[in-house]
Every structure is written in C-alpha cells, then in structure tokens.
Amino acid sequence: MYDAVVIGAGHNGLAAAVHLSAKGWKVAVVEQAAEPGGAVKTREVTLPGFRHDLYAMNLGLFAGSPFLAAYRDALTKHGLAFVDAADRFATAFPDDTWLGVSQDLDATAQRIAVFSPADGQRWRTMVSEFAADAPHIFGLLGSPMPSWGIVRALWKAYRARGAAWLGDTARLMMSSARTFLDANFQSDKLKAMMAAWGMHLDFPPDMAGGALFAYLESMAEQSFGIALGKGGADTIIRAMANCLAAQGGELHLGTAVERIEISDGRANAVRLADGRVLEARRAVIANVHPKLIFGKLLTADSKRTAFDRRILSFRSGPGTMMIHLALSSLPDWRAGEALQRFSYVHLAPSLEAMAQVYTEAMGGLLPNQPVLVVGQPTAIDPSRAPERRHILWVQVRVLPAKVRGDAAESISGTNWDEIKETYADRVIEQIERYAPGLAANILGRAVLSPLDLERDNPNLIGGDSLSGSHHLDQSFLFRPLAGWSRYKTPVNGLYLCGAATWPGAGVSAGSGFMLGKMLAGRA
Numbered sequence: 001m002y003d004a005v006v007i008g009a010g011h012n013g014l015a016a017a018v019h020l021s022a023k024g025w026k027v028a029v030v031e032q033a034a035e036p037g038g039a040v041k042t043r044e045v046t047l048p049g050f051r052h053d054l055y056a057m058n059l060g061l062f063a064g065s066p067f068l069a070a071y072r073d074a075l076t077k078h079g080l081a082f083v084d085a086a087d088r089f090a091t092a093f094p095d096d097t098w099l100g101v102s103q104d105l106d107a108t109a110q111r112i113a114v115f116s117p118a119d120g121q122r123w124r125t126m127v128s129e130f131a132a133d134a135p136h137i138f139g140l141l142g143s144p145m146p147s148w149g150i151v152r153a154l155w156k157a158y159r160a161r162g163a164a165w166l167g168d169t170a171r172l173m174m175s176s177a178r179t180f181l182d183a184n185f186q187s188d189k190l191k192a193m194m195a196a197w198g199m200h201l202d203f204p205p206d207m208a209g210g211a212l213f214a215y216l217e218s219m220a221e222q223s224f225g226i227a228l229g230k231g232g233a234d235t236i237i238r239a240m241a242n243c244l245a246a247q248g249g250e251l252h253l254g255t256a257v258e259r260i261e262i263s264d265g266r267a268n269a270v271r272l273a274d275g276r277v278l279e280a281r282r283a284v285i286a287n288v289h290p291k292l293i294f295g296k297l298l299t300a301d302s303k304r305t306a307f308d309r310r311i312l313s314f315r316s317g318p319g320t321m322m323i324h325l326a327l328s329s330l331p332d333w334r335a336g337e338a339l340q341r342f343s344y345v346h347l348a349p350s351l352e353a354m355a356q357v358y359t360e361a362m363g364g365l366l367p368n369q370p371v372l373v374v375g376q377p378t379a380i381d382p383s384r385a386p387e388r389r390h391i392l393w394v395q396v397r398v399l400p401a402k403v404r405g406d407a408a409e410s411i412s413g414t415n416w417d418e419i420k421e422t423y424a425d426r427v428i429e430q431i432e433r434y435a436p437g438l439a440a441n442i443l444g445r446a447v448l449s450p451l452d453l454e455r456d457n458p459n460l461i462g463g464d465s466l467s468g469s470h471h472l473d474q475s476f477l478f479r480p481l482a483g484w485s486r487y488k489t490p491v492n493g494l495y496l497c498g499a500a501t502w503p504g505a506g507v508s509a510g511s512g513f514m515l516g517k518m519l520a521g522r523a
C-alpha cells in the first residue's frame with residue numbers, strides 16, 4: 001500500500017513524487033514507456049555517440065523554477081548539470097541577414113539598431129523594465145490558479161508597480177503578438193524574431209493571447225538565458241529519478257496503467273497492464289492527458305456525465321515533427337558564421353509566413369514552407385557528439401495531425417508513416433536555402449512524425465507538443481477546465497498534473513510541484 005501512486009513519469013509526475021517522498025509519503029510512479037521522462041528524453045537515435053534530445057531541449061523554465069530552487073542541492077547531488085548559452089536565439093532571413101539575442105545586451109541592441117535605431121533603444125528599455133516586472137509576472141505564473149498566492153502576487157504587484165501596470169499586463173496577456181509588436185517596434189525583422197516564440201506554442205501572430213510568449217520568452221532569454229542539460233536534457237530526469245529512489249520512492253517502468261480503481265467514491269488503486277494492482281491510500285496522481293484519464297482509465301459514471309463531456313472536448317494543439325541530424329559540421333549559414341554559435345536559429349521570416357503556415361496546418365495541409373526551430377546543442381555542449389562532430393535538433397512547427405493534402409501539392413500521401421521521410425526532405429531543402437551544403441554533411445538522420453510522438457508518449461495526442469492548445473479559452477483559469485484548474489477532479493482522491501493543467505506546457509515542473517505542495521505542504 002502506497003500513500004500515492006503517480007501515473008506517468010513525465011517531469012511533472014516525477015516532481016510531484018520527489019516532493020511527496022521528501023515529505024515522508026510512500027510513493028510509486030508507474031510509466032508505460034521503457035524509460036522515464038515523457039517529452040524530456042535523450043537518446044542516440046542517429047549514430048552511436050550522438051546524443052539527441054528527442055523532444056524538449058531548452059530547460060530555461062526548469063532552471064528558473066521554484067521546484068529547482070527547493071531541490072537544487074538534492075538534484076545536483078544526483079547529477080543534475082546545465083550549460084548556459086551566451087548566444088540564445090536568432091532568426092535567419094531569406095535576404096541573408098540575421099538578428100539574434102545574446103547574453104551581451106549591447107551586442108543585441110546594436111544588432112537591432114542596424115534595422116531600426118529606435119527599436120534598439122526600445123529593446124534596452126523593455127529589458128530594463130523587465131528586471132522589475134519579472135518577479136511579479138513569474139509570481140503570477142508560479143502560483144496555483146486561482147489561489148491566495150495569486151491574490152498576494154497581484155497585491156504585491158499593485159503595491160510595487162501600480163494599477164496601470166496591472167492593467168497593461170492583463171492587456172498584454174490578452175493581446176496578439178502582432179498587436180503588441182506593432183505597438184512597440186518598427187522593424188519587421190525584429191517583430192518576426194520575437195513572434196517566432198508564439199509558434200513554439202500554438203500562437204500565430206494574430207491569435208489573442210500570443211503576445212505574452214513573444215514578450216516573455218524574448219525578455220527571459222535575454223535576461224536569464226537558455227539552459228541546456230549538460231550531456232542532454234535527460235539530466236533532469238535522471239536526477240529526479242535518482243533522488244526519488246534515494247528517498248525510498250519506486251519507479252515502475254514499461255507497464256501502463258490500464259485502469260484507475262474507485263471504491264466508495266474514491267480513487268484508491270491503479271491496475272497495471274501486467275496485472276498488478278497498486279493501492280494508494282491518499283492520492284492517485286495522473287501525469288496523464290485528461291482525455292485519456294476520463295476517456296480510457298476510468299469507467300463511466302452517470303454523476304460525471306457533464307464533466308466528462310466537457311473534458312473530452314479539451315482541444316489539442318497542432319502537431320509537430322522532430323528531425324534529428326548527426327552532422328560532420330554545423331550548418332554553414334549564408335547570413336553569417338556567427339549564427340553557428342546560437343542555441344536556436346528560427347526559420348520563420350515574417351509574421352505573414354507564420355500566419356500562412358498556421359492556416360495551412362489547421363486546414364489539414366502539409367505547410368509548403370513550415371516554421372522551423374533549428375537547435376544547435378553541440379554549439380553549446382560539445383559533449384553530445386564525438387569530437388568535431390555535431391547534432392542538429394529540428395522542430396517543425398506546426399503540422400496537421402491528420403493530413404488532408406499538401407499546400408505545395410507535391411506529396412500525395414496522407415499517412416504520416418508513409419510521408420514523413422519525404423516531408424523531412426522538404427525541411428532539409430528549406431534549411432539548405434539558408435545553409436547550403438547541409439545535406440552533404442548529414443551522417444545520420446532520424447525523423448519523428450506527429451504519429452511517432454504519440455506512439456512514444458500518449459499524452460502527445462496527434463503529435464501535439466503542448467498536451468492541449470494554449471489558446472486563452474484553455475489557459476489560466478480554464479486549464480484544463482473552468483472550475484478544475486487546481487489539479488482536483490470530480491473523483492475524490494484523483495488528482496491531475498502535467499502540461500494539460502496550469503501553468504501548461506513546458507519543462508517548468510510547475511504543476512507537479514504545486515500539486516505536491518497542495519497535498520503534503522511546502523518544501
């Protein structure tokens with residue numbers, strides 16, 4: 001008999017388990033995959049010695065998280081290590097120019113000023129204001145929603161920054177990226193560079209709510225940096241799993257939970273695919289997409305009909321594809337060798353291009369020229385590849401889960417298993433236009449389609465990297481549903497955590513840690 005059984009060893013489930021076991025709870029974590037981590041995994045998928053972050057690569061959220069602040073010593077003892085990138089993110093443009101954000105504020109502002117001196121100045125002002133704003137914004141994003149913590153964070157922000165700041169911040173949260181960027185900057189290139197962050201989620205430039213990510217990611221990367229896991233993003237998973245084991249917690253791998261058992265109206269056990277039943281005295285915690293919990297793991301209950309109908313209509317975001325390359329050398333960027341130093345190079349040249357890609361994908365079409373996030377981890381952390389060799393992490397944003405056709409009208413198939421390699425060829429050709437010679441430098445390649453993502457991790461329904469669209473009607477108080485944003489469910493003893501719950505997608509350990517604290521008290 002355990003105090004808590006956690007379903008799913010994603011980083012949120014592990015964060016909850018680490019906290020509960022540190023508080024003396026007897027905890028078991030059950031994971032269907034052969035290894036823990038969910039959307040945070042590092043593996044040699046191309047050639048021996050080339051370690052690829054299969055999914056998440058940027059651990060900036062985790063590095064700045066309250067969970068890490070609470071468990072830094074324990075996790076460091078169990079091997080956690082980061083590397084920081086001095087050159088953070090950039091965009092390469094088709095006219096062979098580029099713009100990028102580096103740790104060095106002067107260097108960034110000077111680059112921006114080449115396109116617009118006024119924007120260079122505005123960037124500096126925004127960064128200096130962000131230093132005062134960040135604690136308040138992260139105070140809001142790091143509290144359960146709703147909670148007294150949110151009220152306290154709002155009160156503190158009001159006292160420190162005034163009512164007008166609160167109003168402006170609320171307006172920012174509801175604005176589209178384009179509205180925000182047009183109000184602040186002149187250069188279309190700077191606007192494109194910042195708006196690309198919205199596409200990491202599912203915010204094309206004109207979607208309400210997208211301004212926050214264009215603003216926050218740009219300012220946070222400038223001010224706090226991009227953190228990569230030393231040797232791979234899985235450093236956080238190994239550290240959490242080892243920490244859990246050291247605290248007496250158990251991790252059961254390679255066996256799915258097939259059923260959540262309820263007796264006397266309370267979730268009190270889980271049934272595993274291998275036939276075992278694990279009993280949970282105080283809580284069953286599901287780090288699982290709510291559609292899977294209420295659609296598959298629980299038996300229907302007439303008392304839950306209305307809730308189940310609402311939760312089963314929780315919307316997925318668009319799909320994504322990952323292309324991992326083992327390379328003999330980094331891309332030879334036409335825009336300048338300096339781009340080889342950056343963690344991320346976005347190929348998302350304009351707001352119009354991003355809007356078009358989103359429209360194509362949502363209409364079921366393979367985008368003609370998708371938005372690409374080209375990650376260059378070995379530029380920052382050479383330990384991930386053999387000497388003088390490199391890897392490339394290419395995320396294709398955004399794609400249809402179910403393909404109806406091709407915007408370029410050259411791919412006729414609609415089955416991801418059949419078309420993924422051909423579509424990956426299109427992506428490589430697209431990068432080639434910015435970095436000629438790339439194809440000749442490829443030593444190995446692994447392509448993960450939206451379907452492959454879901455096969456590895458059922459939470460990524462249709463290859464949705466967010467585990468649920470982040471549009472305003474599914475964010476904040478509405479994640480996953482209005483009235484259920486504090487991790488409880490209509491089933492007593494059953495709690496949710498993970499990307500489908502507040503504060504949503506990203507490697508922040510936010511929901512797992514907040515739920516852990518709600519159940520067992522503060523760290």
Ligand SMILES: Cc1cc2nc3c(=O)[nH]c(=O)nc-3n(C[C@H](O)[C@H](O)[C@H](O)COP(=O)(O)OP(=O)(O)OC[C@H]3O[C@@H](n4cnc5c(N)ncnc54)[C@H](O)[C@@H]3O)c2cc1C
Nearest residue numbers: 008010011012032038039056057058257465498499506507
């Ligand atoms: C391609 C990609 C790139 C990304 N890049 C970044 C990035 O650079 N930075 C960033 O911050 N975020 C990134 N994200 C988002 C981030 O990785 C996720 O939001 C986050 O990892 C989700 O964590 P989680 O704890 O909610 O659950 P998940 O990581 O989804 O893990 C859930 C676990 O539950 C398991 N599970 C599900 N059902 C069952 C069951 N019935 N029984 C047992 N186990 C079960 C799954 O196998 C999985 O291991 C990316 C995501 C993807 C897909």
